Amino acid sequence: MAKIKVHVFLKAGVLDVQGKAVEGALQGLGWSGVSNARVGKLIEFDLDGVEDPQGEAKKMCEQLLANTVIEGYRIEAA
């Protein structure tokens, strides 16, 4: 069984409104040194019964987990 972690994030150049909101809120709380905040998703699951967990996870990202028009992804299989 493989433990898969998929990090899905907005591509550089795509406005990250959630990140901007976090950045503004942290600055408002006094952390003026916060910059470049980005918010992404981390999807974790167990994967059983496949030969190539990394390759299957890539297919999952392309088909379902990431919107590849605006999002990138990074896969860790352990």
Add this chain to the structure above:
Amino acid sequence: MAKIKVHVFLKAGVLDVQGKAVEGALQGLGWSGVSNARVGKLIEFDLDGVEDPQGEAKKMCEQLLANTVIEGYRIEAA
């Protein structure tokens, strides 16, 4: 300047509906070996002008980034 990564996830025992949806969708697409899917948030930002980035990030989690009633968090400072 420190690069901070904060992983915010629902505590074990809290129903993760988004994770269940991902799990069901992947199984529906033919990946029957998928289980225990959980979806969390990954917040990344740069932090300038503080003595102890890890400690400040912990304060940010407690005050804003995580709902500590139902969510846990993990901080990486680099």
